[in-house]
Amino acid sequence: PYTRALLSAIPIPDPTVSRERILLQGDLPNPKNPPAGCRFHTRCPFAADECRASEPALTEVAPGCQVACHRAVRGEI
Incomplete structure (x- = not known):
């Protein structure tokens, strides 16, 4: 969600x-x-209990593309 919000702000x-x-x-x-937990869970519309409990690890989801999100790693968002 943070990346999408940032990209939407580009003129x-x-x-x-x-x-x-x-x-x-x-x-x-x-x-x-x-x-x-995840430092962005207070503003994330997809936050779940695990987001409040543990910080997500930076994980490569595609060559050259990394995310630090429990739910994105599992393909839920």
């Missing part, structure tokens, strides 16, 4: 083209004192 130089802007809801994690 398009053609004013006739529009794109849906993704705005994340929820609490911003404190970078000085991040939450337990």
Whole structure:
């Protein structure tokens, strides 16, 4: 979700083209004192109990493509 939101914020130089802007809801994690588990679970619409309990490992899901998300690794999102 974070990557999708970031990509939706990139300006398009053609004013006739529009794109849906993704705005994340929820609490911003404190970078000085991040939450337990995945530090993005407070704003992730796909967060599950395991996201709050354990930090996901950085895993290669395709050549040159890595994710740190429990659910993305299993292909759930």
